[in-house]
Each structure stands twice: as C-alpha cells, then as structure tokens.
Amino acid sequence: MRIVVLGASGTLGTLLVSRLRADGHEVVEASRSTGVDAYTGTGLREAFAGADAVIDSLSKVTLSAATAIEFFTTTAGNICSEARRAGVGHLVCVSIAGAADGEVNRRYGYYRGKAAQEHAYRTSGLPVTLIHSTQWFELVPLMLQMTTLGPVAVLPTMRMAPVAAESVAQLVAQEAIRTSREAERGGREPAVRTVAIRGPETATAAEVARRMIDVLGSAGGKAPQRILEVPLFGRAMAGGGLIPDAAVVDGVTLEEWMDRQRSAPSDQGGPVEAREAVPSLDPSAEGLHTEEVLEAYDYVIVGAGMAAAKAVEGIRAEDGTGSIGVFGADPAAPVYRPDLSKTLWVDPEATLQGSLMVSGPPVLEGAPDENTRFHLGTTVAALTPDEHSITLAGGRSVRYGRLLLATGAEPRTAGLEPGERVIYYRTVADYRRLRELATPGAHVVVVGGGYIGSEMAAVLTQNSVRVTLVVTGEPLLTQMFPAALARTVTQEFRDRGVEIVEGRLAGGTERADGVDVRLEDGTRIAADAAVVGVGVEPRTELAQAAGLAVEDGVLVDEHLRTGAHSVYAAGDVARYPDRLLGIRRVEHAAAAETMGKIAGRNMAGAGRPYRTTPFFWSDLFDYGYEAVGELDTRHTMVEDWAVGEDGEPDHSTGVVYYLNHLGAVRGVLLWNVWDSVKLAREVIGRTAEEPVTEPESLKGSIPLG
Incomplete structure (x- = not known):
C-alpha cells in the first residue's frame, strides 16, 4: 500500500x-x-x-x-x-x-x-x-x-x-x-x-x-x-x-x-x-519575524495591506538596515487585492500564495529581511505623535522614528449585519468564506451594482453560481458609463444569466443554511449567501483621535506627510494633492502601490513629491477596461467608438472622455483599449492647461487599436 x-x-x-x-x-x-x-x-x-x-x-x-x-x-x-x-x-x-x-x-x-x-x-x-x-x-x-x-x-x-x-x-x-x-x-x-x-x-x-x-x-x-x-x-x-x-x-x-x-x-x-519552518501567510512564519514586538522601531507602519507592503520596499530602497515594524489588524499578510475579485476566480492556476505581496521564508522573492517584522492580527489602539509612540490594544507602547498610516478603508454596512453567510467583501478571509459558499449551483445575492458589486456578480456567474444582483437603478453603472454603454453591459449580464432586481437593501436575516434579504419595497430574496458591496469609508479614527487633519481621509501634502511631525499617510486613507486633478482620495490598487512606495522612500529621507495620477481597471465577462481620473456621468462625455459593419457605434472598443464645464478632461475610460494609460494622463494634463472649446475634437486623441 x-x-x-x-x-x-x-x-x-x-x-x-x-x-x-x-x-x-x-x-x-x-x-x-x-x-x-x-x-x-x-x-x-x-x-x-x-x-x-x-x-x-x-x-x-x-x-x-x-x-x-x-x-x-x-x-x-x-x-x-x-x-x-x-x-x-x-x-x-x-x-x-x-x-x-x-x-x-x-x-x-x-x-x-x-x-x-x-x-x-x-x-x-x-x-x-x-x-x-x-x-x-x-x-x-x-x-x-x-x-x-x-x-x-x-x-x-x-x-x-x-x-x-x-x-x-x-x-x-x-x-x-x-x-x-x-x-x-x-x-x-x-x-x-x-x-x-x-x-x-x-x-x-x-x-x-x-x-x-x-x-x-x-x-x-x-x-x-x-x-x-x-x-x-x-x-x-x-x-x-x-x-x-x-x-x-x-x-x-x-x-x-x-x-x-x-x-x-x-x-x-x-x-x-x-x-519546522513552513512558508505561510501567517504572522509567525519564518521570514515574517513576528516572534517579538520590539520596544522601538526606526519605522512603524500601521496597517498591513498593499500600501504597507510597498512602503517597506520604499524604505528599503533608501535605508537597507533600519528596523521596520508593520502592525495590521487583519490576520492575513498583504495580498495583491484586485486578485480577490478578479484573477482568483477566473484563472484556474491562480492561488492566494501567488497573490502574496510579502512571502514568509527568506529564500522566496518578496521575503522581508531580518530587520522587518510583521505583527499581523495586532490592533493599534492609539497614536501619540508628540511622543513618537503607538499604543497596542493590549496597552503596550511602541516608539517609532517615523510612522506611516496605511489603515485603508472599511466597507459601509447597509441594514444586513455581516455574518457567516453575509459577506462585506474586502479581505482574504472574505474570499475564503465566499469560496466555501459559492459552489456550482449555489445562489448568491450581490447587493450593489457599482465597481465591486458588478465584478463579483460577473466572476460568480463565471463559476456556475446563480446570481441575483440588487441595484438601485438600471441600466448598470450609469454613474460611470454613458447610457448606451451601460445598456450594453446590462444586457451582457442578463445574457449570462444574472437576475437583476431594482431596489434598496432594508435588512434581512441569516439562517444556518442561507440568508433572507429584504428590500425597501418589501421584496424578499432567499439565497445561500449574500455579498454586499455598497462602498467603503476611510479608516480615520486613529488619525482623528491623534489630532491629525481629517476630511474624507487623512490630509497629506505632496510628500504624503500629515500635519504631525514624522507621520505620513498613503493608500485608501490618504487625501492628497493630485498634480493633474487636485485634492482627492483614491480607493484603487495602483494608488496604494505607488503612494506606499513613495511614502516609504520619503520616510527614509528621499524627499520625493508624489506625482502619479493612479489608474484603475476591471473585467466584466469578456469586456475589460482601464480608466484614469473621474468617471462621472455628470460631466460632459465625448464618446469615440469603433464603427461596426452596419455603420453604427460598436461598443466592444472605444474611448470616453469626461470633461468639466471649463473644457478640461477630468477622466478617460479606455474600453477594451490597452496600453494607453499614459496617453490618457497626457490628455488630462494638456486640457487642464488648455481647455478644449470643441469637445468633439478630442476624438482620435487616443487610438482605438
């Protein structure tokens, strides 16, 4: 045998x-x-x-x-x-x-x-x-x-x-x-x-x-x-x-x-x-050096997500030996977060291990060095900038030389309490739990037709899950896409088998074997699980209690510094001066990566301004897009579509420009148009200095193929 x-x-x-x-x-x-x-x-x-x-x-x-x-x-x-x-x-x-x-x-x-x-x-x-x-x-x-x-x-x-x-x-x-x-x-x-x-x-x-x-x-x-x-x-x-x-x-x-x-x-x-050392996401894995919290670190990072992982890289680009302590309430090590709603659901070869931004054993790429310690599952209860110290949930005080707030954002709740079968989709744990529930033939209610809701409805459907998508209005994504494109996308969802229900979440109950979702008009939907994606709020409580300036995020300057000495902020929680679009806060992966890296370098003395205007992207069945800036249909939209054999616009390929009342482009949607983010940024920058008087003249600024 x-x-x-x-x-x-x-x-x-x-x-x-x-x-x-x-x-x-x-x-x-x-x-x-x-x-x-x-x-x-x-x-x-x-x-x-x-x-x-x-x-x-x-x-x-x-x-x-x-x-x-x-x-x-x-x-x-x-x-x-x-x-x-x-x-x-x-x-x-x-x-x-x-x-x-x-x-x-x-x-x-x-x-x-x-x-x-x-x-x-x-x-x-x-x-x-x-x-x-x-x-x-x-x-x-x-x-x-x-x-x-x-x-x-x-x-x-x-x-x-x-x-x-x-x-x-x-x-x-x-x-x-x-x-x-x-x-x-x-x-x-x-x-x-x-x-x-x-x-x-x-x-x-x-x-x-x-x-x-x-x-x-x-x-x-x-x-x-x-x-x-x-x-x-x-x-x-x-x-x-x-x-x-x-x-x-x-x-x-x-x-x-x-x-x-x-x-x-x-x-x-x-x-x-x-x-025996085992490569692991967990906080005691060899290479993550979490066996002991030190009394002081040269650099402390509060939050252990994407921005934190890139901040470690940034620090090490300038300072190869300074001690770094990363404190994250989430027990999972940093992963490339877009994979949780994209690749891990549609690529059979993809694994959580492959999505890690920080690996365990020193022999693996991305492993932290011996002077970097990740303290996962550890909550920071208070920040005292004047004393250069943080206080952990257990009462222990840890001193720092410079500190980065990378606390991210948390999901808004909407009448249905999180539970074993009610998932406000955000973390590795959420992904694992949904994977257990979303088996072929299972019925999942997705509440919210925005960015995350539409992505989850699409990937679940592609995994043979029956999906009911609850949205506040049709067509889908009308806050982002021109009306004709939104209708095309909505029809694609229906053709793929997604049931679309208009309504607002009022509440519901969780059972041992499922959930009952209740809408404001009295509609009730029974399912095996519910995924709720109705937006997020920046985690600013720690900063606010420490006396930092907070306004829909922690306010920072062009070097990502807060008003407190030696305290920086990056990622979802940071409200920063975008060189092309002005003061804004961005909740996308590219922002967390690029801001985290620059914040880390600046903590170590680089003094570099943050000059990136982040982009974002999504995949919805066979459609895919990249975008820069404000995709807000309240702006004037100029649509540049490919032309089909019938002479009508072909919504499989195109570029949409979003202009403010002054004629400056504030956002660009690249619909199945790739490798053009740099061109989109150039258009935004150029029209900010020289607004267009004839919006239709923008057509052709970015090639369709």
Missing part, C-alpha cells in the same frame, strides 16, 4: 514512517526537506500520485488564532484539492480533542486553527478520518521552551489526559491501513469518521511539567524554579474540556514515558515538526 505522510520529518511523522515501513507499506515522506510544501502546494501533486492514503500530521507552534487558522485552512485546502485530483482513497488528519468546542478554542489560537482545519476536511466531500488526540507528553517541554523566562515559567491552566506520540502514531497508521483496505474491497465508509484517543491519567499542564522536571531534571532544556498557572483560556479548558468522553485509552502513563526519556540519547524538547 502506498501512503503519503505529510510532516514526515516531525516527531509524529517520523514515528508513522517507521511503523508503516515496518509493516511492509510503501511510504512517501513529504516535508519541506523533501521538496513538498503543503502550504504553497509545491510537490503535492507528485507526492500524491498513485497514493492509497494521505496522512496529515502537520503542526504549527503558535498561540495566535490568525496564525493557526491561516496555516491550517491553507494546507487542508491544498491537500484536499490535490487528493481529489489524484484520486486518493482516504485522508487521515491528526487533530486535537476539544478543538471544535467554542468554549475551548475561544481564547486559544492553536485550537481555533485546528477547528478550522477540521472544518475544511469535513466539508471537502472526501473520505476523511479525524484522529482527536489529547495533548501529547511531548507538548509540555515545548510549552516550557516558549514560556520560561529566567527562573519562572507561565503555563495555562489546562486540564488534559496526555498521550504518548507513539500511541497516536500507532492508531493513525492502523486507521490509514484499515480504511484504505475497506475502499479497495468496495466498502462504503462514511465521508467523515472521528476517532479520539486519550491518556490513562489526567493532570494539568503545570503538574505534568513539574513531574517531568523532578524526574528528568529538565524538560525541553528548561528547569524553571517556579511554574505559574494562568487561567487564560477559559473554564472549559481548565475543567477538562480537552478530554473526550468516548475515546481509545492509551496505556502509556507519564512515568512510563519518562522512563523512555531517561534512556533516550538526549532531551529533544518537543515535536520536531512544530519547529
């Missing part, structure tokens, strides 16, 4: 490999050291080829929920995808008792991550066995390594029935072999089976640690004089919420386990797989 063991270089993985091979099975060792990376998906396809079963024994050391959730959901998703492609007969996942219990995982990030992993496997549709083990004996030395400071260690109040890793390995191997043989014989196993294992005795983590130190002299190389217990993680864990009622009972006691450790050549100090 051919069995793939993921995490083969770790404690459990090593035991599994040895046991399976001793029983005569062909084992594929899959770990980063063998060129297989479950997080990026690298090597999974080759490893799974011809496999009868796959065992997921991956682990991740963290107390951060964001870290754990990102790692385990990503790896599980990649494993399921490749297992399905390879026709693997069975998956076995080593999970942990109590992980899915909200009372247990509420305060313990690692358990929340394991719960997310279980959910990914349970909903995959593949035959899966979940092994719920209580904590291993081997975990306690690792916990001591992480929490010992001088003579004192602090462990959570955690009542458990620890088991030996050898026993877990034996059970996992048996399950993989048994279920694979059942599949070969044509037996029908349930899609998901759960088997729990617990030790023969119960104790708290602190009690186990004390006994280990008494007998072995140290645990994980640590021998603290005092072990304190802190009830950080709630009553359920302290009261034994980690101990399953119905379980296979391991026969190995702590004393027996310690006898084996005495005869071992050295104290290994904990599971090896937990120490």
Whole structure:
C-alpha cells in the first residue's frame, strides 16, 4: 500500500514512517526537506500520485488564532484539492480533542486553527478520518521552551489526559491501513469518521511539567524554579474540556514515558515538526519575524495591506538596515487585492500564495529581511505623535522614528449585519468564506451594482453560481458609463444569466443554511449567501483621535506627510494633492502601490513629491477596461467608438472622455483599449492647461487599436 505522510520529518511523522515501513507499506515522506510544501502546494501533486492514503500530521507552534487558522485552512485546502485530483482513497488528519468546542478554542489560537482545519476536511466531500488526540507528553517541554523566562515559567491552566506520540502514531497508521483496505474491497465508509484517543491519567499542564522536571531534571532544556498557572483560556479548558468522553485509552502513563526519556540519547524538547519552518501567510512564519514586538522601531507602519507592503520596499530602497515594524489588524499578510475579485476566480492556476505581496521564508522573492517584522492580527489602539509612540490594544507602547498610516478603508454596512453567510467583501478571509459558499449551483445575492458589486456578480456567474444582483437603478453603472454603454453591459449580464432586481437593501436575516434579504419595497430574496458591496469609508479614527487633519481621509501634502511631525499617510486613507486633478482620495490598487512606495522612500529621507495620477481597471465577462481620473456621468462625455459593419457605434472598443464645464478632461475610460494609460494622463494634463472649446475634437486623441 502506498501512503503519503505529510510532516514526515516531525516527531509524529517520523514515528508513522517507521511503523508503516515496518509493516511492509510503501511510504512517501513529504516535508519541506523533501521538496513538498503543503502550504504553497509545491510537490503535492507528485507526492500524491498513485497514493492509497494521505496522512496529515502537520503542526504549527503558535498561540495566535490568525496564525493557526491561516496555516491550517491553507494546507487542508491544498491537500484536499490535490487528493481529489489524484484520486486518493482516504485522508487521515491528526487533530486535537476539544478543538471544535467554542468554549475551548475561544481564547486559544492553536485550537481555533485546528477547528478550522477540521472544518475544511469535513466539508471537502472526501473520505476523511479525524484522529482527536489529547495533548501529547511531548507538548509540555515545548510549552516550557516558549514560556520560561529566567527562573519562572507561565503555563495555562489546562486540564488534559496526555498521550504518548507513539500511541497516536500507532492508531493513525492502523486507521490509514484499515480504511484504505475497506475502499479497495468496495466498502462504503462514511465521508467523515472521528476517532479520539486519550491518556490513562489526567493532570494539568503545570503538574505534568513539574513531574517531568523532578524526574528528568529538565524538560525541553528548561528547569524553571517556579511554574505559574494562568487561567487564560477559559473554564472549559481548565475543567477538562480537552478530554473526550468516548475515546481509545492509551496505556502509556507519564512515568512510563519518562522512563523512555531517561534512556533516550538526549532531551529533544518537543515535536520536531512544530519547529519546522513552513512558508505561510501567517504572522509567525519564518521570514515574517513576528516572534517579538520590539520596544522601538526606526519605522512603524500601521496597517498591513498593499500600501504597507510597498512602503517597506520604499524604505528599503533608501535605508537597507533600519528596523521596520508593520502592525495590521487583519490576520492575513498583504495580498495583491484586485486578485480577490478578479484573477482568483477566473484563472484556474491562480492561488492566494501567488497573490502574496510579502512571502514568509527568506529564500522566496518578496521575503522581508531580518530587520522587518510583521505583527499581523495586532490592533493599534492609539497614536501619540508628540511622543513618537503607538499604543497596542493590549496597552503596550511602541516608539517609532517615523510612522506611516496605511489603515485603508472599511466597507459601509447597509441594514444586513455581516455574518457567516453575509459577506462585506474586502479581505482574504472574505474570499475564503465566499469560496466555501459559492459552489456550482449555489445562489448568491450581490447587493450593489457599482465597481465591486458588478465584478463579483460577473466572476460568480463565471463559476456556475446563480446570481441575483440588487441595484438601485438600471441600466448598470450609469454613474460611470454613458447610457448606451451601460445598456450594453446590462444586457451582457442578463445574457449570462444574472437576475437583476431594482431596489434598496432594508435588512434581512441569516439562517444556518442561507440568508433572507429584504428590500425597501418589501421584496424578499432567499439565497445561500449574500455579498454586499455598497462602498467603503476611510479608516480615520486613529488619525482623528491623534489630532491629525481629517476630511474624507487623512490630509497629506505632496510628500504624503500629515500635519504631525514624522507621520505620513498613503493608500485608501490618504487625501492628497493630485498634480493633474487636485485634492482627492483614491480607493484603487495602483494608488496604494505607488503612494506606499513613495511614502516609504520619503520616510527614509528621499524627499520625493508624489506625482502619479493612479489608474484603475476591471473585467466584466469578456469586456475589460482601464480608466484614469473621474468617471462621472455628470460631466460632459465625448464618446469615440469603433464603427461596426452596419455603420453604427460598436461598443466592444472605444474611448470616453469626461470633461468639466471649463473644457478640461477630468477622466478617460479606455474600453477594451490597452496600453494607453499614459496617453490618457497626457490628455488630462494638456486640457487642464488648455481647455478644449470643441469637445468633439478630442476624438482620435487616443487610438482605438
């Protein structure tokens, strides 16, 4: 039998490999050291080829929920995808008792991550066995390594029935072999089976640690004089919420386990797989250097999106060694945000990993250097410019030399509260959740017919999802496009199967299996999920509380400096002087990238003015466009369309110029006309200095092909 063991270089993985091979099975060792990376998906396809079963024994050391959730959901998703492609007969996942219990995982990030992993496997549709083990004996030395400071260690109040890793390995191997043989014989196993294992005795983590130190002299190389217990993680864990009622009972006691450790050549100090560096979006990945928040940084960036990622690049272009601390409330690392509503839905080869703007391991392009630390899932509660300090949500103060506000924008809510099936589409987490819900044949209501709403309606439809698009009026995008083009686009949506409903969102309710959306005229729409895109607001609360000038964004000068000494702003939150169009705030990717880069360079002393007028773009089925400036149909519009064989305007290709009352072009729409953004900027600049008196003379300024 051919069995793939993921995490083969770790404690459990090593035991599994040895046991399976001793029983005569062909084992594929899959770990980063063998060129297989479950997080990026690298090597999974080759490893799974011809496999009868796959065992997921991956682990991740963290107390951060964001870290754990990102790692385990990503790896599980990649494993399921490749297992399905390879026709693997069975998956076995080593999970942990109590992980899915909200009372247990509420305060313990690692358990929340394991719960997310279980959910990914349970909903995959593949035959899966979940092994719920209580904590291993081997975990306690690792916990001591992480929490010992001088003579004192602090462990959570955690009542458990620890088991030996050898026993877990034996059970996992048996399950993989048994279920694979059942599949070969044509037996029908349930899609998901759960088997729990617990030790023969119960104790708290602190009690186990004390006994280990008494007998072995140290645990994980640590021998603290005092072990304190802190009830950080709630009553359920302290009261034994980690101990399953119905379980296979391991026969190995702590004393027996310690006898084996005495005869071992050295104290290994904990599971090896937990120490293995794994490329990851999560904040503890090697290369993101988030294991510690420093007392001070030369540069602090508040916000961890696109502008922040480019600001790091800008700083490094001027200062190669200064310390940088990036603090982001979002637990996901920066991604190229347009991919969330474009490429990831229509390109089968696209992955979230490929959309990363900051990668984990130092060997990968885009990895931050050793003096750059990303603190993701970390909220900045206050900014005090006079003291050059920020205050984190937990009360800790961090000093800075110069600071960038890249806090971005947040979605406007509109009568329907965000939830598991109500998504105000903005983040990586939103993308992941919508991917789970938007399966072929599912029904999704998209509320809002603007930029993001129209994009999401189009890509969901292209993924065989039934879409109802709620708009305030028809035709679509009349605030941006000339009437004839808007009618053409609206008809394209209908021809593709999108149901368009006029109305305004009044409210609704979320059910366990769907949503009910209610409009102001009383119309009710039942669906599997709702995506709401009705605009965003800049996140200015931090700046406003710090006394910075705020007016639909944080006001900055041409160097992207605020009125406070050494504080800059960039991206969605910044209201800046555009050299062509005057004071404005832009919510598009190109603005975040270009402003972030210049802000970073200026923080490091470059003194460069920001001279870019950003462009934006979208794809709507087979139509695509790029645009610069103000696409506002309240302006005078000059339409320059290709001509069809019938002599009528052909709305498949054209340029639209938007002029103000003075004859200055304020915006240009390039409809299926490419590589002409520079020409569009030139037209805007030229007409600002020399307004046109005959608008029709603009036709031909930008070639159509």
